[in-house]
Amino acid sequence: MSNIAETADNEERDKQRLRIWLRLLKISRQMEAEIRERLRVEFATTLPRFDVLAALYREREGMKMSALSAALMVSNGNVTGIVERLVSDGLVVRVPVSGDRRAMIVQLTDKGRDEFAHMAGVHEGWIASMLNMLSDEDADVLVELLDNVQIKGVRPR
Amino acid sequence: MSNIAETADNEERDKQRLRIWLRLLKISRQMEAEIRERLRVEFATTLPRFDVLAALYREREGMKMSALSAALMVSNGNVTGIVERLVSDGLVVRVPVSGDRRAMIVQLTDKGRDEFAHMAGVHEGWIASMLNMLSDEDADVLVELLDNVQIKGVRPR
DNA sequence: CAGAGATATTTCAAGCTTAAAATTTTTAGG
DNA sequence: CCTAAAAATTTTAAGCTTGAAATATCTCTG
Numbered sequence: 625m626s627n628i629a630e631t632a633d634n635e636e637r638d639k640q641r642l643r644i645w646l647r648l649l650k651i652s653r654q655m656e657a658e659i660r661e662r663l664r665v666e667f668a669t670t671l672p673r674f675d676v677l678a679a680l681y682r683e684r685e686g687m688k689m690s691a692l693s694a695a696l697m698v699s700n701g702n703v704t705g706i707v708e709r710l711v712s713d714g715l716v717v718r719v720p721v722s723g724d725r726r727a728m729i730v731q732l733t734d735k736g737r738d739e740f741a742h743m744a745g746v747h748e749g750w751i752a753s754m755l756n757m758l759s760d761e762d763a764d765v766l767v768e769l770l771d772n773v774q775i776k777g778v779r780p781r
Numbered sequence: 782m783s784n785i786a787e788t789a790d791n792e793e794r795d796k797q798r799l800r801i802w803l804r805l806l807k808i809s810r811q812m813e814a815e816i817r818e819r820l821r822v823e824f825a826t827t828l829p830r831f832d833v834l835a836a837l838y839r840e841r842e843g844m845k846m847s848a849l850s851a852a853l854m855v856s857n858g859n860v861t862g863i864v865e866r867l868v869s870d871g872l873v874v875r876v877p878v879s880g881d882r883r884a885m886i887v888q889l890t891d892k893g894r895d896e897f898a899h900m901a902g903v904h905e906g907w908i909a910s911m912l913n914m915l916s917d918e919d920a921d922v923l924v925e926l927l928d929n930v931q932i933k934g935v936r937p938r
Numbered sequence: 939c940a941g942a943g944a945t946a947t948t949t950c951a952a953g954c955t956t957a958a959a960a961t962t963t964t965t966a967g968g
Numbered sequence: 969c970c971t972a973a974a975a976a977t978t979t980t981a982a983g984c985t986t987g988a989a990a991t992a993t994c995t996c997t998g
Binding site (some may be wrong): 639640641642643645648649652654656657658747748751752754756760764765766771774775 | 926
Binding site for chain 1 (some may be wrong): 977987
């Protein structure tokens with residue numbers, strides 16, 4: 625086989641992968657912008673706050689700060705600030721962990737639980753309407769394909 | 782037909798669309814995080830800066846600030862700060878628009894053009910390697926499906 | 939040509955984000 | 969027991985992001 629031809633093939637291959645990435649990025653940025661806007665206008669909140677509430681809603685027992693930042697794939701320091709603001713709004717509480725004075729568990733308050741449940745329902749409707757151009761078949765194929773994509777970080781250790 | 786059954790169908794439909802969104806979001810966040818990390822470590826730069834350079838690279842004549850923020854789908858004020866830092870690094874210049882003293886055109890410098898061209902090549906390789914689990918056939922189907930997705934903002938006017 | 943309204947951009951305040959440094963507490967080894 | 973290393977979290981500095989307000993300039997209409 626020709627090395628020159630193979631190089632051209634690989635170049636086209638790379639370009640096709642780049643195309644996928646650019647489309648993926650465009651769609652997710654547009655959807656994210658739309659969701660941020662609606663959260664702001666309809667619920668006077670932000671996406672990071674919504675994400676924190678969503679994670680806590682799944683874990684009735686609450687989560688440690690470190691578990692929270694791992695689940696959301698953001699830095700520790702990041703979560704500190706967001707939780708601070710949620711606490712002052714009365715949506716979550718921080719309770720000390722018995723037996724480890726370093727750690728804190730964050731939990732939804734009743735108010736936080738109620739507010740999130742309401743927002744989540746509306747949110748699901750937004751998503752469905754944004755993706756309503758996909759046929760049921762397309763949707764199934766898409767879920768399948770996206771499931772195969774696993775991004776591995778380059779991070780060693 | 783039964784209204785109850787139809788409601789259940791629609792509910793499942795919505796859930797499937799939500800699944801797509803969550804997978805889309807996860808993949809794009811992971812890829813974005815990986816790209817940010819590599820840009821930081823290998824080129825000591827950031828994704829917003831890379832995005833601005835990419836937009837300017839496509840437009841040899843340069844772009845007005847407003848065109849730049851429209852192309853990147855970010856706010857005007859945002860671009861101001863990023864361009865400021867790129868100017869002080871000597872990668873772009875701002876030239877006044879003759880005939881309109883309000884406007885500014887931003888252009889790559891030779892240094893900016895060279896640096897971006899180099900980074901873009903490496904960047905394409907990163908993307909290809911992150912998506913190398915997709916077969917060529919899967920990749921084609923995925924591009925096709927993603928092309929159909931057009932998010933329409935709710936914004937009136 | 940004056941003034942109203944439209945345009946291009948910057949400034950501002952607030953919040954998000956990160957990596958790295960600092961703090962506090964726990965755990966393990968000697 | 970003592971202390972070095974590990975672990976959980978917060979703080980810090982810098983940059984990104986937004987919507988809204990402020991500036992400056994331009995255009996159009998009367």
